[in-house]
Amino acid sequence: MSRRATLNEQFGAVADTIRIEGTRILATLIRTVGDVQLAEDAVQEAVLAALGAWPVTGVPPEPRAWLTVTARRKAIDIIRREGARADKERAGAELQDLTRHDLDALDPDGALDPDEVVQDDLLRLIFTCCHPSLSPPTRVALALRTLCGLSPAQIADVLLTTEVATTKRLVRARQKIAAARIPYRVPPETELPDRLPAVCAVIHSLYTAGHAPAEGEAAYDVDVCAEAIRLAELLHTLLPDQPTPTAVLALLLLTEARRPARIDDAGDVVTLDLQDRSRWDQSLITRGVTLLNESLERSDRQADAYQLQAAIAAEHARVPSYTATDWREIVRLYDLLVEVSPSPASELARVVAIAEAGQVNAALDLLDAIPTSSRSHAIRAELLARQHRYAEAIAALDQALDTAPSTHPERSHRERRRSHFQQLATPEHHPNPTT
Template sequence: MSQIERIFREEYGRAVAVLTRHFGDIDVAEEAVQDAFATAVLRWPEQGIPPSPAGWIITTARNRAIDRLRRESSRPGLEAAAVEAAALEGDQVAAAPVSADPFAVDEEGDDMLRLIFTCCHPALAPAARVALTLRLLGGLTTAEIARAFLVPEPTMAQRISRAKGKIRDAGIPYRVPRDADLPARLDGVLSVLYLVFNEGYAASGGESLTRPDLTAEAIRLTRTLMLLMPDEPEARGLLALMLLIEARRPARTSSVGDLVLLADQNRLLWDRALITEGQALLRDCLRRQRPGPYQLQAAMNAVHADAGTAAATDWRQILYLYDHLFALTPTPIVALHRAVVVAEVHGPALALEIVDTLDGLDRHHVRDVVRADLLRRLGRVTEAAETYERAAAGAGNEPERRFLRARAHALRAGDDGPGG
């Protein structure tokens, strides 16, 4: 990634946030910021990158937006708003040298929070929240987001356009929620970021198991949120969780792209720097004594990170954490993952009883994956093979489908299958 591309990724969301406050229109802000970066691509290679790239981008984008709105005689209201914004808010930015940092005051951090909470507003559909977050905060193109979620680019463009339209037409406020509403709204933001990360961790479709660009973007955005809301332990916990999971990515696939189970991974390939950072964040969370679901999941992954081998894993500690997680979020998917740990502590028979009583997961292929493995461990080979085949049919990405079908084939051939 070039230096200009890195600046684009790092500064795009903040620039859009500032311009949205100035002009009260996300489309105007986004188009102006894109124009400013297009100008930067032409000028910076010859003139050099300015001392404050963010200040240069915001000043240039603001001036482009005002010029555009003045030209659009059909939108006199917006033109007046642009001129008024220039007079009341922007003159000192325009007059300042480009080396001045417009993010030196708290207001700019507030701008980012406003944009984050606007993109993740509960009035928007979950898919729209994810798309808008990646577009406005991450600076991903519509084509990049469409490829990531395996939808046609026009469909994704329409999804983003409708989300912006709903923000405008429904009068969704561009602000940080009030203190009374903040916990519930923050949960929604964290959920969107985790959805982005999970799509990168286990792709819902395509030829690759992972999409590192999405996990990297989710980590970057979560890191930004944590810096903006340093007293929120769940934001810190989510970042710790992402880092501890991402640390294992180099070992999750073989040299030819095949899935490698956690128990069979070469732990020497795990990224120790990410693990160290994740564990430090988790320790800070524990000191705050405000446990939440993301912190508990991070703690589970820290237990895995502490184990030098799969056999050394402290499964009882993980089960203890899952019990607490299920008390906080008693959902079928949490119960399913808890059953996997129960199998390690109390055996596959008890775990299978739990899985077979779960409701609400009939269309979730992970239930078939877990059930097939438990049946295999209990020696119920025919049932296990059939369940692996059913799980493969529901898997989204090709490496997972290959793995599950290979397991089914190996069981029918009298072997235990890939991964033991």
């Protein structure tokens, strides 16, 4: 193997480790040092150290452990460089002691207090970020940024807001935490339920970010989705009698079950109506439906937003074909969802369901009342095309394409749809009516 190929392999190993394990490494270090900025700086320096060392020494057998130990050492160095105050000196001493043990054992997680209710570092820090003094959207944005490593653009896409607004929200959150001296520690067990809604929102948002990434060339991020499901499993295990975590896990599993059919062999997006349902994971569907029923029983059949979304996903999963879908039932469930938890995302999904139920005009009227976005323009284009209003459909898709990433599969899908509409708009083409 050439030296260039070897170097590329080493750099790739660093990139893969950071992409897959970076947030867990950061969460472990935040627990150890109790300071988010210090932990972020130390992890960044550890990555730079790996980029310098691994091409020479080779990738270590346990790259995550190597980075964790190195990050702890870097944290000690940062504390010393800053001329640390007495409390930070004590933290540095504790860090040194931890590092001595880790040098031999290379335990990537470190020792956790056995009396702690939450034993997973990342889940612990999500609970920590979801402090009640912060607004619910801010808690979600802060956790997605700090602990899940999402960019402001990705967070904005998940929360259906702008990147500028998200950045401002994150800056204000950090300032409030610093000014109010909000501690980065896991709350006692009695306080966990108060933070549960925000924690569930973070896990669900993390999965959404992986299921439909706003950036990159992939239609989904398998690692991000897997991490969200892992956290949902842990949360369900931690609070098995709480209906909401059970519903979140059910929703994620029912959605994940369809992932194998979402992309064709060429990497192109396959819409729900064209998916090969034989590729759907029936084991995940079965477990998801079971969890949904358990969740509904625990809430006396009074459904929350996650239970309703899971019920919609289960409704799609239970029928053998797209044409067999009970769209009236799905509209009913979306009506309840918009009532329980109104949001642009749920309202857009309801518009699609209403159109699929045969009420395209009503769907277009409802779309006028929803804030415009790349998604809403794309939905409008499809509805206009159903009425053979192809020039308007093309114009709507042009608006959707204006904000779509240049290399994203969703953009390619919209470009193909635009070309299709252009063909349908030609005088010699006489399309069959569609409903």
